[in-house]
Amino acid sequence: MIILENAVIGYETPVLRCDVSVKPGDFVIVEGANGAGKSTLLKTLAGLLEPLSGRRTVGFKRLGWVPQQDAMDFPLPINAGEMVALGASTAAPFWRVGGRQTGFFKSAVDALLEPAWLDLPVSQLSGGQRQRVLLARALAANPDCLLLDEPTAGVDVHTQSVMASVLSDFQRYCASAVVMVTHEPRAFLDVANGFLKVASGRLEKLDVSERLNPSLVRSPAR
């Protein structure tokens, strides 16, 4: 599990005060306005930022990270297959070239990626395809907790449903945890079992039934 206790988080100045715990089997969606501190919270959970005060404890063996697709701007050409292979390599010792996915992780990567994409440079893929490559790369490393930063941004409804299906299987069959920051949670409402809202420098835990009320759900962008 990942626990943030009495944590004050932010880059240099405090952005958010929170107590969070993510356990195996959790599927948590984090919502909030732009600049509220959602990505800062996710980066703190991932260990990319240290809390300004408070404590972060990690019990998971391996974390997986899916960044925003805009962050993927490489100075040299890399194709989708190589990118997934680089992700998989973190599951193997450094002296062994290549990492192999087995069982669920292999089928998840196969479900996310069309074989024809593997040889294409990432820079030539569409936003949705790129997002699927990023998710496949994270899953290829056999993580037991996935942290996703706005994976649905600029992604069509079909891709959202593919991602929801893969993540749902990941959470159920691998007894793993998922924490997702998103503005478009509609495709994931059936699989999520926890909702957090970041507002006014605080983290609110939303009641699941309250969150599932259709009047609270925004329509996806057309």
Next chain:
Amino acid sequence: MTAALLEFPFWRPLCASLLLGLFLPVFGRHLVLGRCALLGLAVPQLTMTGIVAAFTAAALHWFPWHTIRDESTLALVGGLSTGIPALLLAGSLTVVRGKAEHWLIFGYLAAITSTNLLLAAGPVGETYLKDLLQGRLLLISPVTLIVLILALGTGVVISIGLRQRLLLVLTDPEYARVAGLNVGRWKQAALLLDGTATGVAVAIAGPNVTFALLVLPVLAAAPFAKSLSSHLLFSCVLGAIGAASGFLASVWSDLPSGDCVTAFLCLLFAGASVTKTVFKGRHAQAPPRE
């Protein structure tokens, strides 16, 4: 023709050019992927300053420099003892401070100025060092060629063996850190390999040739490759073609070998960029397929 080839007196420097052209892009790729290609400009100059300082220290009978009698050994020791720390220091400044450009400009200017001042103040080994500034491939000794093969060959084998970790850490350090890798250590390992290669290359071929071979083939190959592996292959081939052609042109025209190699690499880079732009323009003008 065959007799002319057999009598060709420059096989050794030609081999050295080919090796430098084949191997240096492997290290230059680390710098470009880590978004610090300018390190390839500043660090060879700093290494050159270290070599000139080593010559000056030897002339002043400072220990241990005065114990080294041979000029090429002195250059190698001076290059390695400056190149590796310079790259590690510059790399950590780039990573930690995030103000890479300011420090690289400072380092580059400070290095050139110090080199010129040291050479002007006490012209020790002046001929050797001036040859080195112009790229003294023609004068490479058998021992130095062996050192080049061993140092760059070992570095390339290690770089290729550890490529997945190094590439991941350089392309996406955030992902690597979340996955539990020690990003700082792996980046230092990459810089150590690059520093060793730079130190040896500057001591043998001079700072300009080293920078050109580190970075230009890597940038020239980028528009034509579709994957990291094909990019590596293209870079090494372009580096070898540029280095060998430049060296042969220098023999034919009796001009400094280092400058000829650099000029050929610049032509290759410009040619690759123009070709890519022309092809891109043609594709853009082509009517859509039905």
